[in-house]
Amino acid sequence: MHFVQRKVRVDLANFDRFVAGTWGANYIQRRDLYKGKLLAKIGYAAAAWFLHDPTKTELEGGIRWGLTKVATHMLEQLQREILKSLTRARAFTPSIAMENEFHVLPILLKLHQLAMNHRCRQYGSADYKLLDEALEIKDPYRGCTQDRKEMAMHPYAHLRALAGLHVRTIREEEQHSLSEPAFAESWADPKKRGEWIKKFNFRVVFHHANIAYKLYLNLRMLSRQPMHPTHKADFGDHILQYYVGLKPAQTTMGIGLRTGNLPLKSNWQWCQMNGITDNRCPLCEKAVHTAEHLLCHCTALETERGFLRSAVGRLDWHSLVTKDLEITTAWAIAFFGIDQFKWCLDDKDFQFPRGRRVHISFRN
Known part of the structure; x- marks a missing residue:
């Protein structure tokens, strides 16, 4: 995590040469820099290390023994640094407001999307079958097989089960619009299957981003804080049109x-x-x-x-x-x-x- 932070901060320092508050790259170009350079660096191999499910808390049956709160906070702080540097918003601007104006997903949801895309594409493959075998592992210290229920709480097992749920939902949704032979042919095509998976996972995280933004607005109203124009707009790409x-x-x-x-x-x-x-x-x-x-x-x-x-x-x-x-x-x-x-x-x-x-x- 610290290595990623250092690499991203080096890029941000370089971006300062052509990104400023009154001159430099325009808004859309800055967003392209974020997606093509910074997000690609942060999300590299996310399926292997991002052991976190931001759509559920642990009390709701979410993931256990995954990324620590310190690690997720570091990711959120890094996202804030990036948005503040690229949007040139003033200090104390809430991160969620910058995400809405820049139309980017919260970093935890975006990494979840990238990781789930990979897990869903690989679901059912030979590599994933190894995870089934890993649910029963010999404990060298106790000399006995670990309890299967205990291993089912492992973050990889949780995320694999979530990927299976997503795959089944995608199959059910797409089967309604296609005949059985046409669906089987499309599902066998890695490109077409990948498009369905990306579309579904984006819909899931966008839904949760919208919920988080509405919760933020409700808390702001309850605390009687001023409501500015960004707080009266839905989360969506329509806001980018204002800056074109x-x-x-x-x-x-x-x-x-x-x-x-x-x-x-x-x-x-x-x-x-x-x-x-x-x-x-x-x-x-x-x-x-x-x-x-x-x-x-x-x-x-x-x-x-x-x-x-x-x-x-x-x-x-x-x-x-x-x-x-x-x-x-x-x-x-x-x-x-x-x-x-x-x-x-x-x-x-x-x-x-x-x-x-x-x-x-x-x-x-």
């Missing part, structure tokens, strides 16, 4: 707008770090200094807001941080007065008046 075609500075601003983590006075964590006790807008001093206030209500920015209104039409907070994110982020960079973006104010994309320069195929 945006410049790096705009994606950094977009993440801040949607997660509510910007250096504004409404951000209590930022205020604590900077010793700020007053949360009123420094421009109009009439309301709380929030992104929504600056975009839609601040009287000191009424003239500048005319540029935004002429570009997007009616000012609606939900639309501004979803389908209008391209023009919204450009306006915010130009007029929010955030020091991080002052070096890119001369860019023509942040000069107003201006219209849309990116047209996306928005999906609800």
Whole structure:
């Protein structure tokens, strides 16, 4: 685990040469780096070492004697480092919010998917039959055969049984849509069988990721924490559409707008770090200094807001941080007065008046 951490951190240090908050690779390219380089390195041979079932707890009959809590925490922390580096989200942004905005699965669920893909493909093979024989192993210290029930609790045995359940479910699902000869022919084809397995396992982990995200939202509401735009969106790839075609500075601003983590006075964590006790807008001093206030209500920015209104039409907070994110982020960079973006104010994309320069195929 420590070796993987070191290798990934070396890659992240190299990525800093062409990934930054206001310049460098765009959002989709960064996601491709994550999937093609970093995730491939973390998930290498996951079927052999990832002895963990994140879909169940031990009390629910889950895995025993698998990865320790320390090991799983290290994986989650590594995922957080990667997402923070690639998305350039500000400190204290929740990992689950970054996963939603970057549309990546939680690392434990993703590794579970990769490992189960391999186990399901190998299920029934000669190598897997060796695991059946391993359920009864001679104990050299006690000189007797270990109890079969005890060996059935071994993580490999648990995960093998889970793979068998997945394979049976896949077979039942696919048999409904095909005749018996057609199904037998398709199942015998490793490529076709692999496609069915990957599709099913992705559906399983995506379902559990959605459940985890809804649980996070419920806990956030119960604790009366602010609900930002990212907390009002379902977990899914539709969020990526908001960032298509945006410049790096705009994606950094977009993440801040949607997660509510910007250096504004409404951000209590930022205020604590900077010793700020007053949360009123420094421009109009009439309301709380929030992104929504600056975009839609601040009287000191009424003239500048005319540029935004002429570009997007009616000012609606939900639309501004979803389908209008391209023009919204450009306006915010130009007029929010955030020091991080002052070096890119001369860019023509942040000069107003201006219209849309990116047209996306928005999906609800």
